[in-house]
Amino acid sequence: MIDKRVNDADAALHDIFDNATLMLGGFGLCGIPENCIQAILKKGVKGLTCISNNAGVDDFGIGLLLKTKQVKKMISSYVGENAEFERQLLSGELEVELIPQGTLAERCRAGGAGIPAFFTPAGVGTEVAEGKETREFDGKTYLMEKWLRADFSIVKAWKGDASGNLIYRGTARNFNPMMATAGKITIAEVEELVPIGQLEPNEIHTPGIFVHRIFQGKNYEKRIEQRTITKI
Amino acid sequence: MLDKIGIAKRIAQEVRDGMYINLGIGIPTLVANYIPKNINVVLQSENGLLGIGPFPTEDQIDPDFINAGKQTITLMPGSALFSSADSFGMIRGGKVDLTILGSMEVSENGDIANWKVPGKMVKGMGGAMDLVASAKNIIVAMQHCSKDGASKLLKKCTLPITGLRCVKKIVSDMAVLEILPEGGFKLLERAPGVSVDQIKNATSGKLIIKGDVPEMKI
Numbered sequence: 001m002i003d004k005r006v007n008d009a010d011a012a013l014h015d016i017f018d019n020a021t022l023m024l025g026g027f028g029l030c031g032i033p034e035n036c037i038q039a040i041l042k043k044g045v046k047g048l049t050c051i052s053n054n055a056g057v058d059d060f061g062i063g064l065l066l067k068t069k070q071v072k073k074m075i076s077s078y079v080g081e082n083a084e085f086e087r088q089l090l091s092g093e094l095e096v097e098l099i100p101q102g103t104l105a106e107r108c109r110a111g112g113a114g115i116p117a118f119f120t121p122a123g124v125g126t127e128v129a130e131g132k133e134t135r136e137f138d139g140k141t142y143l144m145e146k147w148l149r150a151d152f153s154i155v156k157a158w159k160g161d162a163s164g165n166l167i168y169r170g171t172a173r174n175f176n177p178m179m180a181t182a183g184k185i186t187i188a189e190v191e192e193l194v195p196i197g198q199l200e201p202n203e204i205h206t207p208g209i210f211v212h213r214i215f216q217g218k219n220y221e222k223r224i225e226q227r228t229i230t231k232i
Numbered sequence: 233m234l235d236k237i238g239i240a241k242r243i244a245q246e247v248r249d250g251m252y253i254n255l256g257i258g259i260p261t262l263v264a265n266y267i268p269k270n271i272n273v274v275l276q277s278e279n280g281l282l283g284i285g286p287f288p289t290e291d292q293i294d295p296d297f298i299n300a301g302k303q304t305i306t307l308m309p310g311s312a313l314f315s316s317a318d319s320f321g322m323i324r325g326g327k328v329d330l331t332i333l334g335s336m337e338v339s340e341n342g343d344i345a346n347w348k349v350p351g352k353m354v355k356g357m358g359g360a361m362d363l364v365a366s367a368k369n370i371i372v373a374m375q376h377c378s379k380d381g382a383s384k385l386l387k388k389c390t391l392p393i394t395g396l397r398c399v400k401k402i403v404s405d406m407a408v409l410e411i412l413p414e415g416g417f418k419l420l421e422r423a424p425g426v427s428v429d430q431i432k433n434a435t436s437g438k439l440i441i442k443g444d445v446p447e448m449k450i
Contacts, residue, residue, distance in 0.1 A: 027279040027316070028302040030295065053316070078356035086353050098354065101278065102320025102362030109317045120324065121365035125343075125396040128361065158296075170296035170313060171279050177315045205315075222295035228303035230287045 001163040001196045004214050009039035012187045012213045016040065016152060019047040019072070023108060023148070023179040024062060025155040027053050028225050031172030032061050033156040035189045035217040041065060051075040051148055053104060053175050055085050060223050069093065075148070077101035081225065100128060103145050105178055110147035112181025112210065117146045153183025156217070157206070160190035161197075164211025165204045173205065180206045189217040234405045234423045234450070239373050241266045241450050243332055243403050246371055252276055254323070254363060256333030257301045259373040263332055274308075276328055278359040280319050283311025300359065320359070324366045331367035333360065335374045335399075337389045340437035342399040342411045344372065345391035357394065364395030376404035376434045383436035385409070385417055407431050408448060409439075416440045421448045 006012045013036060022040075026032030040048075041064050048071050055074050056063035065071050066084050073095040079085055088094035099107070100122040110118055119142035123129050133144040155176040158169035166188055168176055180186050188206075193216035234242065236259050244266035247253065254276045255261050264284075267273060275284040277299045284299055285306035292306055299305045322328060335346040344364055347357040364370060377383055385402065402409045408421040416438040419431060422445050432439055 027300075028298065030279070030298050030302070076356060078358040080355040090353075096354075098356045100357055100361035101316065101359035102324060105316035105320050120362075122324070122362040124365060126361060126393045128357075170294065171277070171281055171298050172296040173313060174279050174316045178317045224293070224295050224298075224304060226298070226301060226303040227293065228287045228305075229293065230289055 002208075003162045004164045004208070004212060005162050005193065006213045006215050008215055009035040009189065009217070010042070012036065012189070012215055013039045013043060013152070016043060016045050018045050020045065020151040021049040022051065023150040023153040023182060024050055024052040025174065025176035025179050026061070027171065027174035029056065029061050029223045031156050031168065031174050031176055032056070033154045033189050034220055036154045036187060037061060037064060040070065041068060044068075044070070046070050047072045049073040049075065051108070051150060051179075053077050053101060055079045055082050057081050057225065058084050060221070066094070073097065075099065075104070077104050105175060107145055107148040108175065108178035108182045111149040112178060115147060117144050119144055148182060150179070150183045151185065153179045153186040155180045155186065155188050157188055157190045159192045159194060159199060160188055160211075160214050161194050161199050161208070162214070163196055164188060164208030164214050165199050166190065166206035166211065167199060167203055168205050177206050180210045185212050186210055187212065188214045190214065191217060191220060233426060237262060238423070238450055239403050239405060242408065242448055243371055243373055244268070246401070247271060247273055247330065249273070251329040252282070252327060253330045253332065254278065254328050254367070256360070258334045260332040260334060261301065276319070276322070277305075278316070278319050278323065278363070280314050280316055281307070281311060283308040285311070320362050323359070323362055326366055326368055328367060329369060331363050331370045333363065333370065333372060335372045335384075337384050337386055337391050338372055338374070338399050338402055338411075339386050339389045340411070340417055341415045342397045343389050344394045344399050345389040347394045348392045350392070360394050364398045367398065370399050371401045371403060372399050374402060374404055376406040376431075383434055385435045385437050387437045406434055412440065418442070419445050421446055423448055424450070
């Protein structure tokens with residue numbers, strides 16, 4: 001087996017560069033690569049295009065990179081909950097491309113699977129369809145959407161092994177598996193890095209072929225956006 | 233007039249045994265509280281879960297388990313977890329039986345506008361466009377009129393469209409209406425204490441009234 005382990009997020013991101021296109025896994029703050037975001041912050045690279053379902057909150061997740069103005073463009077489906085984001089968007093400092101969530105997921109999947117474009121019904125007749133090719137199949141209109149690929153795909157998993165096999169946990173899986181397939185360099189940070197042979201092959205979500213570098217993250221905060229409880 | 237809970241209770245009556253259901257944020261989420269106990273359904277969360285359970289107790293909170301509204305949740309026995317691509321695969325593939333969502337405007341031919349108000353902060357469509365483009369059955373929970381009294385049931389939507397010709401039924405604070413395939417809001421039921429004339433005045437799109445219109449039973 002191939003050993004893809006690196007020491008930490010700094011080592012995993014040693015060659016990240018200005019104006020790179022990144023995919024960052026996560027839905028809201030659930031399943032985001034916390035260690036790598038901190039490392040990008042520290043490294044100070046600028047002009048980044050970030051493909052991520054959301055843009056974090058003001059003081060966590062991708063919100064941290066917005067505050068330091070390292071992000072040039074966001075490609076997302078929903079970007080609420082972030083005042084600094086709103087300020088930069090309205091002042092023209094930040095570009096934003098909003099795309100339907102299922103289209104975003106499928107564009108990442110297509111990028112990893114070698115499919116340059118596909119047709120989806122989502123967005124037909126809306127401003128999302130402006131300038132895009134439409135075609136009718138069996139009497140219904142569909143919109144052509146293109147693949148997305150990244151210089152670096154940065155994902156967070158629950159468990160991983162030295163060869164990059166990954167297992168996610170709960171709804172922290174979300175966009176991570178597709179993004180893991182679509183990076184020229186895919187970096188996985190995991191809560192638990194185990195020796196080769198310790199993961200059950202039947203339970204692997206992302207096969208190691210997609211992952212180039214892996215490390216065990218530390219100090220996961222796993223911040224909750226909407227703490228909602230049942231009162232007993 | 234119905235309050236939010238009244239709208240949720242009335243929509244819960246539309247739920248049938250064996251359905252897979254996606255609930256949007258806001259009033260639609262409340263519907264889950266009023267589904268009768270003898271009806272078995274599975275709730276889908278588009279961030280990758282079939283089988284949303286109740287909100288956790290303080291002891292059960294786990295940040296790896298949230299719904300599409302980013303609220304902490306638990307899982308029902310027999311639930312399944314999957315990726316966002318699989319999630320929208322089942323949505324686009326027409327596997328979800330019922331989608332319940334909120335809206336700012338609906339037109340008489342079933343167009344829906346619920347993601348963007350020009351001039352205000354644009355937050356994004358999330359999964360709304362995927363859901364409305366593919367769902368077999370969409371019920372909209374909404375206020376019949378805006379705060380200043382303007383109808384939200386229109387001939388044509390004025391706000392940016394989320395999807396075309398997709399809404400089947402509306403439950404508003406004033407009425408239950410079906411959108412006919414040939415166009416028009418067919419009035420099915422009145423909210424308690426609301427007259428047909430009040431609904432006529434509050435509906436700017438084509439309203440179709442046939443015979444007596446019963447009052448809702450909540």
